[in-house]
Structures are given as structure tokens and as C-alpha cells.
Amino acid sequence: MKKSFVPPSGPPRTLAVAQLISRTGDGAYYVTAALFFTTVAGLSPGQLGLGLTIAWTVALVVGVPLGHLADRTGVRRSAVVFFVCASLAVGSYLFVRSFPLFVLSASLYAVAQRSGSAAQQALLAGVVPKEQITHVRAVLQASYNAGLSVGAALGGIVLLFDTRGAYLAAFALNSAAFAVAAFVLWRVPSVPPSPAPPKGEKPQPVYKDRPYVAISLLNLVLVLHVPLIDVALPLWIVGRTEAPPWVLSVMFIINTLAVVAFQVRVARGVTGLTSAARYVVRGALLLGASCVVFAFSGSGGSAWSAVLLLVAAAVVQTMGEMVQMAGTWEISFGLAPDGKHGQYQAFFGTGLTVAEIVGPLALTGLLVYWGTPGWILLGGLFVAAGLATTPVVRWGERALAARDAASGTRTLGVSDDTLVKD
Template identity: 40%
Template structure:
């Protein structure tokens, strides 16, 4: 795999994504401390505020995608990123929960718009057989950007003054503007014509596609499993040193950067993508069988098992992501990539929202039985995706490059 794609839309999207996600890394690491230490919110109120903002983003995803289709995704993406930069800079004036929500709520709308528009840009500017590759490449770039941003934010956290946190916010605002500037190098992507009749938000009426979105969202809880439950499990239920938490996260990050594009091979068609989602379910089950063993092992064997389990988990994560991209692009009508990508994102966001409560209740509350139950659920959900996708594909008019999911694979 070349380090850089050939000049064109993919490279432009990659550079814009890298800049934007460096800023995301700055905010991701510093937001909780900024809100609690300098805005004055309690931990509970800070969590509530961030959850409310996430809900807004979830609800607005499909309408934002429809807007991107109608107005042209390139213009929507650029406009949303510029507005995000201006809103982000306004956070330096926030001193209360109400003030934070006043700024963060429109930011959630704008963020949903730029995400859906990016999906529509890929759908409109990238050849069909390169769309999943593009999403995979951008995910690798995203992990690089988040890592760089998080590392840079560590400087501000070490200084630990209001001025340091405000500097991180301003830097994040600048990355939005720079990412927008890079996207101006893209050729305009044609907007979709307004439907003469029928509903506007067709993705929300596409029941087979919504069924896939729900199942995909349930598989998306694997991110919360790894980000929330696994660190707590390592710290509280194993004798492994705390630094093993960093080791398993490093395994995940490095694997995504190096292997996501390779893992996406074969998912350009619906049948290949559905098989990848099914493999992801069974591989997540395997990870859920390995992690509980670390509660009864000691010292080096525990550390080895944690690394193995993290490797199995990230393998499932790579297949899960690639499968979802292939299915979401394969089932979207050509004139509605924005709203279908927005609806697909809703499932992912929903899964990440319910994951912290769900996985901690099962794993930390029930221990090994909770791991086993969660693993079985992942396998069942993975098995359900191919027939759901097969039904969704059958409801669509034949398209030259779309593949029907093979019932026997």
C-alpha cells in the first residue's frame, strides 16, 4: 500500500482529515478537564452536557446528509468546517453549562453536517470500487491525527492553567479552518435534484437499511467495550500493571493505522462486506472469551493474554468498520449518499452512546458470565447482518456494480 494516494480527491480528503483530527485529538483529551476545572461543571454535569450534545448530533445526522445531497456536499463540508472553527473559538468565553450548550449544540449540528457531507463527497467524487478503500485510508489517517493531537494536548495538560486550555481550544479552531481551506482544492460535487414527489428523508423510510443500521450500531458497542470496560477490567480484575492499559491501546492504534486498508479488501461488494461484518461478530466473541481468562492468570501470562485479546479485538474492529462502509455505500442510491451516510452514522453513534452503561454493567457487574453473554450477542448480531443486507439488496433495482449477498456464504 503506498503511503500517499495518487493526487486527486482521496489525497485532498486525507490531508483535510489529518488536519481536522489533530484538532479533534486536542479537544478529546482536554475537554473533560476544561469543563470541570475551568467552566465549573461537576463530573456528572459535564457528562450530561456531552451526552446531550451527542444526542443532537445523532438526531440531526440524516437531515444534515439530505442537506449535503441537495446543496452539494463540497460546499456544505467547507461551510460547516468554517462555522465549526468560529464556534470553537467562542468556547473561550464559556463559564457555565448553559453557555457551553449554547455553543456546543450548533457545533453538534455542524459536525453532523460535515461528516455526512464527507460521505457524500466520497460517494460522488470517488469511483465506486475505491470508496471503501477511501474510508479505510481516512480511518488510518484519523488515528494518526488523533494520536498527534492527543500528544500535543499533553503539553497543555501538564501546564494545567486556564490559558493553556484556551490555547488548545484556539488551536482546535484553527484546524477546522485549515481543513476547510484544503477542501477548496476539491472539484465541486454535483448536488442531487430535489425529488418531485414522495418523502425527502428516504433513508429513514428504508426499513431494511434501518435494520442494518440497528445491527451495525449494536456491533459498534465494541468501541465502548475496548475504551471503557477493558481499562477498568485491567485495573480492577487483573494483576497486570496499570501501564498495560497503554499497551493494549497502542496495539489497537498501530493496527488500525497499518492494517485498516488491508482489512477492507474484498468489502467493495455487498456480499464481501456482509461476510466481513459476520466475521467481526464471531471475532468479537473470541475476544470476549480471552479477556476473562486474565482474571485467573498471573504476571507475564496475564500480560500476554491481554495483548492477544487486544489483537483479536482490533481484528474484529477492522472487519466491522470495513463491512459497514461497504454495506452503507452499496445500499445507498446514487443521489442520496449524504443522507444514507448520515443515517448509517446514527447507528454507530447510538452504539457508542449505550456502550459505556451496557458493557460495564455486563463485564464489571457479572464478570466472566457477562463476557460470555456479550460475546454470544456479538456473534448473533454478526450472523443477522447478511440476511438483512440480502433483503435490502433485493428491494433495490439492479445496479451494474452492486452485488447480491450470497445466501450460502
């Protein structure tokens, strides 16, 4: 199989196009949302923060039940429905001018976005051959970042104009992008719904799959690098280093473009669960090393020395992110039973949701107020979570093999030595 940035024709390419379109709208939304809600919608910063926290908490609570519903009703249909709901939610922002309505719209958006993403991942598992899963997932991640980059550039133009009409146009773009992405997803072949369990047999929910719960908790620690970039680093740069604020833009560009250019190439080494666990360990070590470099950026000296250290740390952190994510994608699919990918991907995705809810407060206290020791502790947490991944994956493989032996079925997990080399 020839691997390149362009995904294989058919369903993988359609999924990548849907990802690119939807995330272009999201990129414009992320750049302009805070100013829109506080200057156009009339919310206070406190109301904005509280409303978003409520919204993502709702998404966290209903994510797994909706994932299970997607498995039973069809993941393609569910993905399309969730994307349409996301379009309607963002469109409703154009008319929201009160806090209760904002909470309602934001909750619908958070639920639709998270559940739509889980259904999309389950759809990927149903239409892409096993040996292509990680490669196609890497292409989707590159499409994700490419869309965010284009959308962020469009959002920058909106900020340049800084008018009510420009902000409304950005939100209208995001709403339209989700609607178009839903139409594109409908062109992906349908995946049969998972059958109901035999009469009298109680289905096992993901919560009772202890190895999968453990690997999801480890992933929660590892994805703390997401709020690290979004929230903690800007405060660290301004409050603890001599570097100018514009260095944050440079770091964001490095991260985004590197993922677009290199994520697919990085993921080529993941050929099964064993190599995936090795990748997570390597990624965690790189994330830990980046924390050490970030810590040194606040040690004083000139502004340019701080800039160089911050940029170097951003490069190491981005490498760690790409390597770690390539491994966790394979693990999240490989340890999930057939017919339950909607439920399992929804549960695995709750790690990112929890990180986005508690991460800003936790990382701000750890890094901005505690300083260098906080960075070292965070790096140690990354490394510990990475090292723990290997035994947990082996535990999950044994549990999955036992279930397969009992049911006489095979799952998505692919052993490294069963793959046909290119």
C-alpha cells in the same frame, strides 16, 4: 489499480489531508477535554457528563434532516459549512464558564462534527470511482487514526504542563484544525445537488428503507467496541484484574498504530457487497473471541498474566475492528441510492452516536458489575449481529435492484463479479 497507504492523487488525497488535519485537533481535544472543562471552565463532572449527553442527543435527532439538506444543497458546501461550525464551536469553549453556554457550544460541536462527517462521506461517494470507495475509505480511516495519534501526543504535552494556558492552546489548535480542514475540503470538486423529486411524487426517506434500517441497527451493535475501549475497559482493568493501569495505554497504542499500518491492506479483500458481508461476519467472530479473552483476564493470577491476556485480547479486538469496519463501509455506501448519500450516511452514523450515548452505561453494568458472564454475552451479541448481516445485505440488494428497475438507474453498489481485477 495500485493500492497503497497513499491515496490516489486528486480528490481522495485531498479528503485524506482534510481528515488528518481535523483529527489531529480532535486528538488533542479528546485527551484534554475532561480536565479543561472541570478545572478551567469550572464545570462539575456531573455537569460535564449531562451536557455531553444532551449534545450528542441533539446531534442524533437532527443528523438525518441535515443529511437530507446536504444532499439537496450540495455535499461539498455542506461539509465545509459544518467544519467551519465545528471550528467556531470549539473556539467558543475558550470563553464558556457556565453550564447553559457549555450545553449550547457542545451541541453545536456535536451536530457539526457528526453532520460534517456524514457530508464528507457523501462527498467521497460523489468524487471517487465506485471500485475505489472502500480502498479510499480505508485510507481515510488510517488518516483518522494517524491524526488522533499525533493530536493525543500533543495533548499529552498539555497534560504534562497542566496549566490554563496549555489547555487553551489545545482547544485553539482544535478550532484552527477544523478551519484549515474546511479550507482543504473546499478544494475537492463540487458534487451536483440531488434533484428535487418530480411534482406529486413523495420522496422516500431513509427511515422507510427497511433493509438499510436493519443493517444500521446491526452496525449499532457492532460499534459497541468503541465505548468498550474508551469507558468499560479502564474500569474493568482497575476493578476486575491484577494488571497495572498503564496497560491501557499499551492497548490504545496497539489499536491506533495497527489501524494506521494495516487498515488499507485489510480492506483490499472487500470488492463488493458479497465479500463485504463475509468481512463483517469474520470481524464479528474476532470481536466475539476478543471478549472471551478479556473475560479470562479477570480470572486472577499474576499481574503479568493479566497484562498478557489484555494485550492478546486487544490484538484480536483490533483485528476484528479493522475487518468489520472494512465490510460495513462497503455496505453503507453500496446499499444507499444515488443522490441520497448525505441522508443515508447520516442515518448509518447514528449507530455510533447511539453507542456513544448508551454504550458507557450499558457496558459498565454488563462488564464491570456482572463480570465474565457479561463478556460472554457481549461476545455473543457481536457474533449474532455479524451472522445476521449476510441475509440482511441480500435483502437490501433485492430491494435496491427493485428500485433500480423501477427508476431505470444504477446505484453505487458494485457486484463482486463485475470488478476488473488489478
